Amino acid sequence: MLEIKDLHVQFHTSDHEAVRGIDLTVQDGEIMGLVGESGSGKTVTAMMVSGLLRPEQADFRGRILLDGEDLLHAGGQRIRAIQGKDICVVFQEPMSAMDPTMRIGKQVEECLRVHTDLSAQERRQRALQALRDVELPDPEGVYRKYPHELSGGMLQRVMIAAAIVARPRLLLADEPTTALDVTIQAQILALLKRLNREMGMSILFISHNLHVVRKLCTRVAVMEKGRIVETGPVDQIFFHPQAPYTQRLIAAIPTRRKL
Numbered sequence: 001m002l003e004i005k006d007l008h009v010q011f012h013t014s015d016h017e018a019v020r021g022i023d024l025t026v027q028d029g030e031i032m033g034l035v036g037e038s039g040s041g042k043t044v045t046a047m048m049v050s051g052l053l054r055p056e057q058a059d060f061r062g063r064i065l066l067d068g069e070d071l072l073h074a075g076g077q078r079i080r081a082i083q084g085k086d087i088c089v090v091f092q093e094p095m096s097a098m099d100p101t102m103r104i105g106k107q108v109e110e111c112l113r114v115h116t117d118l119s120a121q122e123r124r125q126r127a128l129q130a131l132r133d134v135e136l137p138d139p140e141g142v143y144r145k146y147p148h149e150l151s152g153g154m155l156q157r158v159m160i161a162a163a164i165v166a167r168p169r170l171l172l173a174d175e176p177t178t179a180l181d182v183t184i185q186a187q188i189l190a191l192l193k194r195l196n197r198e199m200g201m202s203i204l205f206i207s208h209n210l211h212v213v214r215k216l217c218t219r220v221a222v223m224e225k226g227r228i229v230e231t232g233p234v235d236q237i238f239f240h241p242q243a244p245y246t247q248r249l250i251a252a253i254p255t256r257r258k259l
């Protein structure tokens with residue numbers, strides 16, 4: 001469903017490319033992983049797919065096809081129509097992505113307000129259902145709360161609820177569990193897996209943590225310095241890494257987690 005072809009990105013403020021000609025596909029219903037160390041270009045790739053980088057900030061070329069439609073050369077209006085409806089993003093720091101002055105329910109409903117003609121009552125019902133889908137206790141209570149009244153793990157669930165409320169085809173999850181403790185991290189990963197299975201939603205899961213990717217993804221692409229050095233089924237990459245960079249990434253995982 002998503003096909004990135006020979007994508008190059010260079011910020012106007014930089015003298016080198018952040019993304020140097022990558023090819024990447026996400027199949028319908030698949031959880032695809034994108035790993036690599038800090039600065040390798042993962043977030044820039046996600047921002048390009050979600051239309052968050054515009055020509056005012058960076059030069060880019062190549063193709064990003066969503067069901068054959070080229071997003072890279074689509075106009076701002078078309079990008080806004082796709083953003084939040086067909087493609088949604090969940091970031092690492094839910095607090096910074098939320099409006100502290102707005103109740104949770106309104107924030108979860110936001111993309112329904114922008115993209116649908118649903119009535120206020122219908123939006124509320126859909127938002128409550130999304131809060132239930134992400135297994136938040138007391139959805140009605142959470143709906144009325146402000147972000148600072150929730151824990152980090154709960155906020156990340158709210159972010160996922162806001163991302164899935166319009167049933168997007170593709171969820172971009174950029175380090176969504178990095179800021180959470182291990183138990184909550186495992187719960188969020190299980191939640192993403194369930195949503196993928198039950199809603200058939202494709203996920204591009206970005207992480208520097210190969211161990212987490214192995215738990216969740218079917219395939220993985222490894223990124224180094226703006227290039228994809230290796231792509232394949234997750235077990236193949238994990239047990240038979242070909243690229244020296246992937247071998248180093250795996251060697252860096254603590255031993256008890258390798259098997």
Ligand SMILES: Nc1ncnc2c1ncn2[C@@H]1O[C@H](COP(=O)(O)OP(=O)(O)OP(=O)(O)O)[C@@H](O)[C@H]1O
Nearest residue numbers: 011013014018037038039040041042043044045208
């Ligand atoms: N707004 C920007 N202006 C200039 N350079 C940027 C900008 N955003 C990112 N970069 C550069 O692009 C490169 C890729 O950054 P990116 O955030 O995609 O890395 P990443 O792999 O997601 O790292 P991390 O795991 O730390 O999030 C880096 O060299 C970064 O400094």
